[in-house]
Amino acid sequence: MSKTLVAYFSASGTTAGVAKDLANAIHADLYEIRPAVPYTQADLNWMDKKSRSSVEMTDKSSRPRLSDTDANIGAYDTIYLGFPIWWYVAPTIINTFLESYDFSGKKIVLFATSGGSGFGKAVAGLKPSVSESTEIVEGRILNSADALKKWVTEL
Secondary structure, rough: OOOEEEEOOOOOOHHHHHHHHHHHHHHHEEEOEEEEEOOOOOOOOOOOOOOHHHHHHHHOOOOOOOOOOOHHHHHOOEEEEEEOOEEOOHHHHHHHHHOOOOOOOEEEEEEEEEEOOOOHHHHHHHHHHHOOOOEEEEEEEOOOOHHHHHHHHHH
């Protein structure tokens, strides 16, 4: 029997709500990806080119530190990985998370929340952070309960 994990990063709480609902719907374990230094509202001001999120997303080598690395990734075959879309990609803390564990031979299914864009280049931006034996697939943008419900019925 395979084990499933829903891991997520949420700066404002939106993705957290979706991740919890998804984990409940598919009977998966839940893990929150937390930055060592939490994001403030000022950090998330994408209109300010000097805000923390803007600086991190401009520098693709940026790797914000995690508050912990105690997820038991080895216990799971499939990981649903959720995050908000920032600048048409995943926030760089998702790269930090992927580079902090061995995902070899695992399947990672992405899901995201977004204010209006799709996945953009999220998959391409994350693939270099895992081994070649890790499968990363684009899942869905889940901005509503209806979108989540529809996706779960298709899984």
